[in-house]
Amino acid sequence: xxxxxxxxxxxxxxxxLEQINETITRPWVLMEICGGQTHxxxxxxxxxxxxxxxxLVHGPGCPVCxxxxxxxxxxxxxxxxxxxxxxxxxDMLRVPGSGRDLFSVRxxxxxxxxxxxxxxxxxxAQENPDKEVVFFAIGFETTAPPNAMAVVQAKSLGLxxxxxxxxxxxxxxxxxxxxxxxxxxxxxxxxxxxVCAVMGYWEYGPIAEQYNVPIVVTGFEPLDIARGxxxxxxxxxxxQALADNAYARAVTxxxxxxxxxxxxxxxxxxxxxxxxxxMIPGSGWCLRAEFRGYDAGLRFDVEAIQPKESPLCIAxxxxxxxxKPFDCTAFGRQCTPExxxxxxxxxxxxxxxxxxxxxxxxxxxxx
Amino acid sequence: xxDDQQDLVIIHGLVCPRPLSHEDTIVLGHGSGGRMTQxxxxxxxxxxxxxxxxLRGDDAAVVELPAEGRLAxxxxxxxxxxxxxxxxxxxxxxxxxxxxxxxxxxxxxxxLTASFIIExxxxxxxxxxxxxxxxxxxxxxxxxxxxxxxxxxxxxxADGLFITTTGVGWIPADRNVSGANARSGDALLISGxxxxxxxxxxxxxxxxxxxxxxxxxxxxxxxxxEAMFDVCPSIHVLRDPTRGGVATTLNEIAxxxxxxxxxxxxxxxxxxxxxxxxxxxxxxxxxxxxxxxxLACVPHEDAEKVLAVMRETKYGADACQIGIVxxxxxxxxxxxxxxxxxxxxxxLAGEMLPRIC
Amino acid sequence: xxxxxxxxxxELFEMEGLKMGKVDFGGVVREACLEYVxxxxxxxxxxxxxxxxxxxxxEAEAQETLAxxxxxxxxxxxxxxxxxxx
Numbered sequence: 001x002x003x004x005x006x007x008x009x010x011x012x013x014x015x016x017l018e019q020i021n022e023t024i025t026r027p028w029v030l031m032e033i034c035g036g037q038t039h040x041x042x043x044x045x046x047x048x049x050x051x052x053x054x055x056l057v058h059g060p061g062c063p064v065c066x067x068x069x070x071x072x073x074x075x076x077x078x079x080x081x082x083x084x085x086x087x088x089x090x091d092m093l094r095v096p097g098s099g100r101d102l103f104s105v106r107x108x109x110x111x112x113x114x115x116x117x118x119x120x121x122x123x124x125a126q127e128n129p130d131k132e133v134v135f136f137a138i139g140f141e142t143t144a145p146p147n148a149m150a151v152v153q154a155k156s157l158g159l160x161x162x163x164x165x166x167x168x169x170x171x172x173x174x175x176x177x178x179x180x181x182x183x184x185x186x187x188x189x190x191x192x193x194x195v196c197a198v199m200g201y202w203e204y205g206p207i208a209e210q211y212n213v214p215i216v217v218t219g220f221e222p223l224d225i226a227r228g229x230x231x232x233x234x235x236x237x238x239x240q241a242l243a244d245n246a247y248a249r250a251v252t253x254x255x256x257x258x259x260x261x262x263x264x265x266x267x268x269x270x271x272x273x274x275x276x277x278x279m280i281p282g283s284g285w286c287l288r289a290e291f292r293g294y295d296a297g298l299r300f301d302v303e304a305i306q307p308k309e310s311p312l313c314i315a316x317x318x319x320x321x322x323x324k325p326f327d328c329t330a331f332g333r334q335c336t337p338e339x340x341x342x343x344x345x346x347x348x349x350x351x352x353x354x355x356x357x358x359x360x361x362x363x364x365x366x367x
Numbered sequence: 368x369x370d371d372q373q374d375l376v377i378i379h380g381l382v383c384p385r386p387l388s389h390e391d392t393i394v395l396g397h398g399s400g401g402r403m404t405q406x407x408x409x410x411x412x413x414x415x416x417x418x419x420x421x422l423r424g425d426d427a428a429v430v431e432l433p434a435e436g437r438l439a440x441x442x443x444x445x446x447x448x449x450x451x452x453x454x455x456x457x458x459x460x461x462x463x464x465x466x467x468x469x470x471x472x473x474x475x476x477x478x479l480t481a482s483f484i485i486e487x488x489x490x491x492x493x494x495x496x497x498x499x500x501x502x503x504x505x506x507x508x509x510x511x512x513x514x515x516x517x518x519x520x521x522x523x524x525a526d527g528l529f530i531t532t533t534g535v536g537w538i539p540a541d542r543n544v545s546g547a548n549a550r551s552g553d554a555l556l557i558s559g560x561x562x563x564x565x566x567x568x569x570x571x572x573x574x575x576x577x578x579x580x581x582x583x584x585x586x587x588x589x590x591x592x593e594a595m596f597d598v599c600p601s602i603h604v605l606r607d608p609t610r611g612g613v614a615t616t617l618n619e620i621a622x623x624x625x626x627x628x629x630x631x632x633x634x635x636x637x638x639x640x641x642x643x644x645x646x647x648x649x650x651x652x653x654x655x656x657x658x659x660x661x662l663a664c665v666p667h668e669d670a671e672k673v674l675a676v677m678r679e680t681k682y683g684a685d686a687c688q689i690g691i692v693x694x695x696x697x698x699x700x701x702x703x704x705x706x707x708x709x710x711x712x713x714x715l716a717g718e719m720l721p722r723i724c
Numbered sequence: 725x726x727x728x729x730x731x732x733x734x735e736l737f738e739m740e741g742l743k744m745g746k747v748d749f750g751g752v753v754r755e756a757c758l759e760y761v762x763x764x765x766x767x768x769x770x771x772x773x774x775x776x777x778x779x780x781x782x783e784a785e786a787q788e789t790l791a792x793x794x795x796x797x798x799x800x801x802x803x804x805x806x807x808x809x810x
Contacts, residue, residue, distance in 0.1 A: 001639070001642060002730065003730035003786065004646065004729075006790060010706050011797065012794070013706040014706070015797030016793070034726060039724070042710070044708055044710070046708055049706065049707060064724060089722070090720030090723075091722040091723060091724060093720055114720060116575045116648070116721050117776070119742075120576065120775070139723060142728070142778060143723060143726075145776060145778065146757070149742075156741065193726065194771065194778065195726060197779035198779070220728075223793075248788075249781050249782050249783075249786040249789065250779050250780075250781055250782075259778060347722070347724060356713070357713050358710045575754075577754040578752070579752045580751040581751070638751070639751045640750065640751025642751075647752055647754065647772075722727055723727055724726065
């Protein structure tokens with residue numbers, strides 16, 4: 001595959017790894033904030049090939065993992081209502097709410113459908129005029145333009161049976177929360193490549209300066225990640241806290257203007273509750289007044305739900321990079337991909353799932 | 368009386384309500400066990416499956432056992448949707464799937480029975496295409512269809528058609544194949560590219576709205592297996608990686624044999640279109656179903672000659688070695704990645720879902 | 725958070741007022757919305773996320789990066805742009 005295969009070649013990756021080895025002189029703690037990058041690192045075994053001085057910590061870049069429990073419970077309640085079709089991205093189906101997930105709602109008769117694209121959800125609404133179609137619109141900034149287009153399209157087609165349950169989260173406030181925390185150990189950031197393809201990376205310069213932490217836009221293939229790490233290490237060794245771009249084939253400083261315009265038209269910043277972390281001010285996007293008629297959270301009267309997290313789950317600390325999956329007493333025992341206690345074990349981008357799937361040998365298997 | 372249009376006949380007045388003959392669609396009456404059932408069997412099932420044992424029409428088929436060796440028995444339910452997909456259909460799937468299960472224990476497929484649960488409303492010509500397809504697959508795999516059963520269920524209860532098969536095969540005396548027989552040092556071979564069937568069926572289902580240049584690899588493997596035994600009587604393990612893909616099957620072997628399997632990522636053959644579809648959806652080809660491939664563990668000194676005969680068979684042109692069996696870590700499957708790392712390959716957990724992350 | 729896959733636009737069309745394209749990911753074709761890459765033409769490569777092109781891929785940037793890496797690492801053409809994985 002063009003633009004993929006070239007970035008997986010062993011020789012080039014090993015060449016960059018050698019350069020990292022030559023450049024590094026002391027230990028550094030780096031965070032990659034994107035679940036897709038976590039997945040790629042563990043899947044290709046890249047973390048094993050990095051010099052010991054580098055500690056890679058995984059950030060809260062998994063929108064599936066950080067969608068709040070209240071919102072998931074709301075989605076479950078709506079999906080179970082008669083005459084409702086809940087359309088969702090695939091990875092949300094197994095995320096546990098307070099005791100159930102969308103799979104089990106489907107098994108008890110709820111109409112839950114997996115869609116690949118938000119426009120597929122709009123199509124379902126067109127084809128089922130006598131049903132209410134609710135689209136579970138989660139994601140970081142990358143998914144915001146597609147989700148926004150769905151509601152714009154629904155409006156222009158005059159579809160009254162379409163609505164969205166919105167759970168957008170934004171990266172810069174999360175970075176502020178992590179870097180501003182007194183427990184923070186992160187010294188360098190790999191910024192999320194496709195988030196930046198949409199938003200550009202102009203927001204990160206000031207953040208880098210404020211916290212004295214270099215931030216490098218990084219892609220997803222092993223070569224891209226190795227290059228991102230190399231650049232961060234170079235900046236750290238030179239004591240330069242800047243934002244830089246190691247994914248230039250897809251990312252520019254300003255980002256995608258038409259996409260940002262539509263985001264601004266449809267969404268406005270709001271406070272957002274991150275599962276496992278808590279409320280981060282201004283870290284979410286909600287529908288603007290003009291589109292609030294399409295807000296499923298308002299359209300459906302769902303009783304106030306008291307969300308209940310498993311007391312064993314430490315997903316929050318893992319998402320903030322404070323603990324690793326192996327630090328969790330339930331990892332591989334009560335909590336496995338088949339019986340997940342928290343969202344980081346369900347989504348294959350969640351750190352726990354990635355570790356379980358690709359890295360755990362020594363943890364005794366739960367029978 | 369004829370209308371102005373040539374092909375339209377208008378009948379006025381009383382008309383004798385002769386029962387319709389239900390030639391075009393399957394209805395509940397076809398499953399009732401009476402005359403309609405008999406006629407369905409005679410017109411749709413007997414002709415393609417024709418053989419003396421079947422046509423005797425007794426309640427059970429009586430067959431002759433070979434003098435020595437052992438019998439292998441297997442059963443399988445087939446519920447594929449859609450019924451027809453690029454590279455195959457539910458009929459071929461039922462026959463090949465059963466033939467392959469038998470071949471994987473070193474058995475030569477002999478007899479097959481098939482039970483059909485038909486949803487009322489299924490067009491008859493579809494059923495005929497399925498039975499014809501089963502006939503072709505049976506001929507290719509050496510199976511004789513000696514018995515069957517037909518039931519018809521109400522609309523909405525059978526997704527068109529369900530087929531359950533039972534197969535019996537004969538294992539020559541000198542063969543000893545089992546998932547528990549992998550030994551440290553064995554070469555792990557695969558007969559061709561992985562993930563074709565799963566992606567072809569997913570594309571054919573249409574829910575994710577993509578077109579792929581991929582056909583199912585659905586095929587009977589017993590011909591290949593016989594050729595392999597001819598040059599290597601001591602094949603240790605044979606397995607076909609169906610649901611759950613290569614990854615799940617290898618984990619089963621590793622666990623049964625209490626051995627470790629180490630894969631070489633760069634050696635695993637994947638068609639470019641399957642690769643692309645998996646990239647797009649976020650799937651891993653190692654977990655995607657196959658229906659015409661086998662994995663084999665053979666003594667490493669025999670690997671080259673076994674691969675040579677596999678490559679000469681109809682379905683083995685891309686056969687290659689993809690890994691080896693080792694002692695540690697016992698029961699686990701590892702993979703050396705293309706960039707030189709090592710990763711654990713676990714079994715498939717739940718359904719594979721397209722992801723956005 | 726962003727499964728974005730590179731693909732080549734093989735056809736442009738309009739659907740319900742939206743600019744769309746058929747995108748070939750290397751033997752797999754799916755339609756994608758091109759509203760966010762208004763300058764995209766047939767033959768261009770884009771990154772597709774959940775059925776939307778979110779950015780153009782710059783061949784120039786890609787080539788420059790790979791060339792620079794190869795120079796530094798001094799390999800002769802071991803990996804070319806059309807090489808298939810495994």
